Amino acid sequence: xxxxxxxxxxxxxxxxxxxxxxxRLLNEPSFxxxxxxxxxxxxxxxxxxxxxxxxxxxxxxxxxxFLVSRKDDGVPIxxxxxxxxxxxxxxDVGFAFLPEFWGHGYAFEAASAVLSYGKEVLGLGRIVxxxxxxxxxxxxxxxxxxxxxxxxxxxxxxxxxxxxxx
Numbered sequence: 001x002x003x004x005x006x007x008x009x010x011x012x013x014x015x016x017x018x019x020x021x022x023x024r025l026l027n028e029p030s031f032x033x034x035x036x037x038x039x040x041x042x043x044x045x046x047x048x049x050x051x052x053x054x055x056x057x058x059x060x061x062x063x064x065x066f067l068v069s070r071k072d073d074g075v076p077i078x079x080x081x082x083x084x085x086x087x088x089x090x091x092d093v094g095f096a097f098l099p100e101f102w103g104h105g106y107a108f109e110a111a112s113a114v115l116s117y118g119k120e121v122l123g124l125g126r127i128v129x130x131x132x133x134x135x136x137x138x139x140x141x142x143x144x145x146x147x148x149x150x151x152x153x154x155x156x157x158x159x160x161x162x163x164x165x166x
Contacts, residue, residue: 003066004113011066011080011110014054018067019046021076024098031096034135057083063122065094068110077101080110082118082127087155090128090166091118095141107141115145129165130155139163 004011023046057064065081078097147165
């Protein structure tokens with residue numbers, strides 16, 4: 001189900017048919033470093049991640065992470081969407097792209113569309129973002145989106161502090 005389109009991108013709901021792509025994305029060294037190890041090692045793990053994460057979020061909240069693909073060739077390049085975490089008061093925008101697609105403005109384009117969707121369609125008043133303190137690429141995207149650093153927060157006692165943007 002297509003949710004959003006931009007000049008160059010299509011954002012649609014993730015399905016279990018996307019397991020191969022999700023398996024690859026979640027095991028990229030950059031994903032593991034900046035977002036974390038989700039324990040996804042097999043196609044079955046990826047299908048379970050999709051069912052418990054994005055699909056569950058669509059059912060519970062009406063939004064979640066979307067698969068981002070290029071409009072011209074349909075190649076999946078990443079995911080971007082809105083998340084409602086139990087440990088965070090506000091909805092946050094999140095994104096992750098395969099490294100070969102960094103530096104082309106795709107994260108900014110997708111996140112801009114998602115932020116507009118969240119505010120205009122879903123009626124969300126405040127959308128935040130979190131990122132690892134040393135994730136300079138994501139920090140640049142968030143700043144370009146007009147978000148400002150608010151401070152360091154810890155989502156759970158067992159996780160390291162992250163930067164909060166709003």
